[in-house]
Amino acid sequence: MWDYSDKVKDHFFNPKNxxxxxxxxxxxxxxxxxxxxxxxxxxKVNEDSEVIEDAGFQTFGCxxxxxxxxxxxxxxxGMTLDEALKVTNQDIAAELxxxxxxxxxxSVMGREALQAAVANYRGEEWKDDHEExxxxxxxxxxxxxxxxxxxxxxxxxxxxxxxxxxxxxGGCAACHEDIEAILEKVLKERGESFDPTAASIEKEAxxxxxxxxxxxxxxxxxxxxxxxxxxxxxxxxxDVELVEVIGNTAYVNMTGACNGCQMAAMTIAGxxxxxxxVLGEFIKVVPASEMSKLVxxxxxxxx
Amino acid sequence: MHDIYLDNNAxxxxxxxxxxxxxxxxxxxxxxxxSIHRFADGVARGIKKARSQVQELLGAEHDSEIxxxxxxxxxxxxAILSAIKAQPNRKEIITTAVEHPAILSLCDYxxxxxxxxxxxxxxKCGRLNLEAYKNLLSDQVAIVSxxxxxxxxGNIFPVEQMAEMANAAGVMxxxxxxxxxxxxxxxxxxxxxxxxxxxxxxxxxxxGIGVLYLRRGTRYRPLLRGGHQERGRRAxxxxxxxxxxxxxACELAMEFMEFENNQVKAMRDRLERGIVEQIPHCFIxxxxxxxxxxxxxxxxxxxxxxxxxxxxxxxxxxASSGSACTSGSLEPSHVMRAMDIPYTAAHGTIxxxxxxxxxxSEVDEVLKVMPDIAAALRKLSPYWDSVNNxxxxxxxxxxxxxxx
Ligand SMILES: Cc1ncc(COP(=O)(O)O)c(C=O)c1O
Numbered sequence: 117m118w119d120y121s122d123k124v125k126d127h128f129f130n131p132k133n134x135x136x137x138x139x140x141x142x143x144x145x146x147x148x149x150x151x152x153x154x155x156x157x158x159x160k161v162n163e164d165s166e167v168i169e170d171a172g173f174q175t176f177g178c179x180x181x182x183x184x185x186x187x188x189x190x191x192x193x194g195m196t197l198d199e200a201l202k203v204t205n206q207d208i209a210a211e212l213x214x215x216x217x218x219x220x221x222x223s224v225m226g227r228e229a230l231q232a233a234v235a236n237y238r239g240e241e242w243k244d245d246h247e248e249x250x251x252x253x254x255x256x257x258x259x260x261x262x263x264x265x266x267x268x269x270x271x272x273x274x275x276x277x278x279x280x281x282x283x284x285x286g287g288c289a290a291c292h293e294d295i296e297a298i299l300e301k302v303l304k305e306r307g308e309s310f311d312p313t314a315a316s317i318e319k320e321a322x323x324x325x326x327x328x329x330x331x332x333x334x335x336x337x338x339x340x341x342x343x344x345x346x347x348x349x350x351x352x353x354x355d356v357e358l359v360e361v362i363g364n365t366a367y368v369n370m371t372g373a374c375n376g377c378q379m380a381a382m383t384i385a386g387x388x389x390x391x392x393x394v395l396g397e398f399i400k401v402v403p404a405s406e407m408s409k410l411v412x413x414x415x416x417x418x419x
Numbered sequence: 420m421h422d423i424y425l426d427n428n429a430x431x432x433x434x435x436x437x438x439x440x441x442x443x444x445x446x447x448x449x450x451x452x453x454s455i456h457r458f459a460d461g462v463a464r465g466i467k468k469a470r471s472q473v474q475e476l477l478g479a480e481h482d483s484e485i486x487x488x489x490x491x492x493x494x495x496x497x498a499i500l501s502a503i504k505a506q507p508n509r510k511e512i513i514t515t516a517v518e519h520p521a522i523l524s525l526c527d528y529x530x531x532x533x534x535x536x537x538x539x540x541x542x543k544c545g546r547l548n549l550e551a552y553k554n555l556l557s558d559q560v561a562i563v564s565x566x567x568x569x570x571x572x573g574n575i576f577p578v579e580q581m582a583e584m585a586n587a588a589g590v591m592x593x594x595x596x597x598x599x600x601x602x603x604x605x606x607x608x609x610x611x612x613x614x615x616x617x618x619x620x621x622x623x624x625x626x627g628i629g630v631l632y633l634r635r636g637t638r639y640r641p642l643l644r645g646g647h648q649e650r651g652r653r654a655x656x657x658x659x660x661x662x663x664x665x666x667x668a669c670e671l672a673m674e675f676m677e678f679e680n681n682q683v684k685a686m687r688d689r690l691e692r693g694i695v696e697q698i699p700h701c702f703i704x705x706x707x708x709x710x711x712x713x714x715x716x717x718x719x720x721x722x723x724x725x726x727x728x729x730x731x732x733x734x735x736x737x738a739s740s741g742s743a744c745t746s747g748s749l750e751p752s753h754v755m756r757a758m759d760i761p762y763t764a765a766h767g768t769i770x771x772x773x774x775x776x777x778x779x780s781e782v783d784e785v786l787k788v789m790p791d792i793a794a795a796l797r798k799l800s801p802y803w804d805s806v807n808n809x810x811x812x813x814x815x816x817x818x819x820x821x822x823x
Contacts, residue, residue: 118725128729134799149802150762152723152742152751156801174801176766178725178742182799 120179121213127183132190137172144233144242146225153177153222155185157229159192161237166197173229180212180219187211188226197234202405203227217257252294255287256385260298267302269348275299276316280393283385329395335361341394342368345387356387359404366391367404422735423781427621428570428598428714428772429739433664434623440667441625444660452657453648462659469666476669477615477632478606486631486649487662491597491618492521494631495564497642497653498593498614499525502562503534504640506591509561511535513590515547515576516757518566521616522595523753535559544706545574545758552581556588563592567599567615571741571754571770572705573714575603579610586611591637597621601672602679602711613637619661623774624668628661675775683773684712686782690771691715693786698793700810704760704768713773716741718755718764721803721810722796727769730792736785741768763802763810 120128140158147154154177160170171193173185188208192200205223209215215223235242249261266272266281275295279286285295300310329337335358342356349355357369370383388401424432444465450458452466467482474482488494499512499522512529514522516538526536537555539547547565556563563585568575578594585592593614596605601622607615614637619628633639633652645654672679691703700720719727724742731738741752742765751765760768771785797803804811 125729128726129733131799135805145801149721149766152762152766154801174799176721176800176802177723179729181723182726 118180118216118219120183120216123187123211123213124180124183124215127186127212128179131173131182131186133170133172133186133193134174135172136174137170140170140172142233142237144229144231144236146228146232147177149176153181153225155181155225155229157185157188157226157233159233159237161197168192168195168197168200177222177225178219180215180222181225183212184208184215184222184226185229188230192230197237200230201234203230204403204405217254218251220257252298253282253284253287253291256283258282258284260294263295263298264302267299268306270317271306272317273299273303273308273310273314274312274316280316280389281386283389286389329397331361334395337395338366338391338399341391342387345390349383354383356383360407364398365400365402367402367407369404422737423777423784424737425771425773425777425781425785426737426739427774428573428770430620430626431623431774432776433625434668434671436671437624437664437667441660441664444663448659452659453646465663465666466657466659469662469669472666472669473617473630476600476605476673477617478604478608479632480608481635483650484607484633484635486633486653487657487665488629488631488653489627489658490629491519491595491616491621492629493642494616494618494629495519495521495593495595496525497631498616499529499562499564500642501614501638501640502591502593503529505638506561509559511537511557511560513537513539513552513555513560513563513565515539515541515565517541517545517569517571517574517754518564519570519595519597522564522566534561539565541757543759545569545572545704545754546706546709547576549577549581549584553584556585556590558589560588560590563590565592565594567594567596568603568711569705569754570598571752571768572716572758573598573711573772574705575599575709575711578612582611582613598711598714601669601676602713604676607632607634619665619668622668622672624665625661628658628665630665678775680712683775683777686777686779687713687715687771687773689779690782690785691717693782694789697786697790699808701793702764704755704758714770715772716768716770718760719767719769719793720764721800722767722793724767724769726796727767727792730795731769731785731788734788734792736788738769738771740770742766 137158137160140160142159142161144157156174158172159168162169171189173189175182175185191203191207191211205227208223208226209220232242249259251259252263263278263282263284267278270281272278272281275285275292278284278295285292296310303310338358338361342358346355355371357371358366359369360367384401388399391399391401444462448461448465450462452459452463470482470485473485479485488497510533512526512534514526514536530536539552541547565576565578565581567578582592591613592611594612595616597616597618598621600617613634615632617630620626639652641652643654648654648657694717695701695703701717704716704718724740728738728740741755755765755768798805802811
């Protein structure tokens with residue numbers, strides 16, 4: 117059985133706000149019975165203030181799907197719609213004290229149902245744009261679709277490349293056989309063949325700095341790296357912006373398709389990895405939205 | 420209330436008598452059976468006895484047809500890889516869509532290596548089409564591998580007949596009998612089965628011990644080469660204590676065969692009848708009249724298996740599920756998909772598997788809690804109409820996701 121946190125178990129065994137809200141004026145439905153996960157979120161929104169006065173869920177799914185739905189309704193009750201839209205799937209997972217990597221999609225589903233409900237209230241159309249594939253890297257929760265897209269977009273050739281760009285395979289390494297299979301497939305489609313001994317495309321670019329950086333140098337370098345990564349992010353319909361650097365922590369704004377989706381966490385991890393390689397020092401990349409949560413911003417530099 | 424274990428197809432408790440038989444082989448009987456001093460004598464005798472106990476349960480003609488391995492998976496791999504190595508010109512393998520991953524993953528891998536894999540489909544009850552099977556048999560086929568009994572549904576395949584058909588076509592036949600051994604009486608010497616896999620931990624022996632039955636005269640290539648253990652057919656110093664344990668477990672399985680097919684079956688039958696009678700919208704999957712006596716697999720519509728298991732677990736009841744979520748994949752079990760069980764039910768399948776250690780009173784305990792568990796989860800389900808206590812009319816229509 118999964119190693120669920122006590123919070124997940126608590127929300128599963130004692131779900132909050134189960135059932136449909138009467139007089140709901142915003143309804144979001146995501147998933148389908150064929151996928152084994154389906155969630156209907158119903159909200160009662162105050163028409164003047166846009167405050168979510170009541171929220172209810174109906175979920176077909178496993179323990180963590182039910183727990184994610186339950187905790188989501190608790191998080192968003194009392195928020196305005198705009199505030200609620202800022203809730204990320206990581207917020208949902210964090211509120212549950214974490215989810216196993218295989219189960220992160222449950223928190224994504226919660227966030228998507230919320231977006232769909234808000235779109236429904238506002239009379240907009242909401243489109244989901246991310247596809248989920250088989251989970252390949254269990255250490256960093258990275259699926260086959262993500263890896264395949266990165267291999268295509270960046271002409272990756274080796275397992276090391278894939279790890280550099282997506283983090284997949286950077287942990288226990290048990291998925292390297294699966295990553296090689298993806299490389300073989302894509303390279304074949306590109307008319308090349310997979311060579312496990314090929315040089316990593318990253319190698320020549322990485323020249324780590326020897327001396328400790330001043331803060332100004334650090335900011336400049338970070339800007340350079342972000343500029344270099346931007347085309348890649350934009351290809352996925354997203355963007356990144358540096359907001360603040362405090363000590364070793366870089367606060368960034370993820371916008372567009374990157375914002376809030378499961379991809380954001382991976383993208384941030386990828387950016388962090390790249391920054392560490394180029395700067396030759398430990399850098400933590402954090403969404404700027406986390407900044408307001410810090411009681412004392414100075415503490416961040418000592419964290 | 421004590422915990423109730425109904426997951427015996429996953430693994431079983433080691434029998435006390437098996438543990439007792441094993442103990443001396445961790446302590447005074449520690450010698451290497453290949454040695455020629457007196458420390459080895461008792462150990463070699465222990466293994467010899469175990470071999471004949473296994474032979475007896477399988478109904479093998481010779482005790483040298485029993486090769487001890489490290490698990491059921493090793494036996495499966497050894498059988499298939501041996502067949503293709505011994506017959507390099509044959510590039511096809513026949514198996515079924517519902518085999519255990521021990522067979523299917525290996526076949527997927529061999530497919531990448533250039534082999535043609537025929538994965539025979541099953542009908543809605545999990546049955547094979549023998550006419551189609553007959554047409555697949557040819558001199559291109561290196562081996563047929565068909566499980567004797569399915570681990571999820573308990574369905575029994577007609578392997579004896581299928582082995583005859585393979586033999587008539589000059590094709591080697593292997594069966595993964597991991598779930599069948601100890602529950603179905605066998606007399607392998609009267610069959611045309613060439614190879615058969617056993618796993619100890621499914622019949623009250625320890626984990627990490629298995630057997631490959633290899634009919635005398637069957638062409639064979641070892642998986643592990645090295646010392647002369649198992650007559651050179653499986654090198655590596657013997658897992659002596661576990662081998663002795665498996666021997667004892669086979670002797671006990673022989674004794675309890677009647678019990679398994681009467682008392683154990685009676686518990687299973689009572690449980691599934693009780694569930695189907697008390698809970699609306701659930702059904703037994705598979706070939707109901709042709710199953711292992713200890714297994715039932717029940718699909719609960721409109722609710723999900725892992726959620727059911729978590730609530731059962733809270734009530735002290737252990738079972739398992741073919742739901743996608745329990746394995747971390749997005750698809751429900753390949754066995755359910757192969758039987759074309761509708762998605763509204765496939766995600767909610769629960770397997771209850773009994774052993775001789777279960778009691779009728781435990782069945783009553785499960786019947787007490789199961790209806791409430793199904794009702795509680797259905798209350799949460801968007802596909803269930805709590806007011807009328809029935810599925811929403813046309814669930815696929817009632818639920819209109821923005822995307823699917
Ligand atoms: C049908 C079948 N084959 C093979 C195996 C694998 O056996 P082992 O765990 O001993 O490798 C199992 C066990 O789950 C099984 O049920």
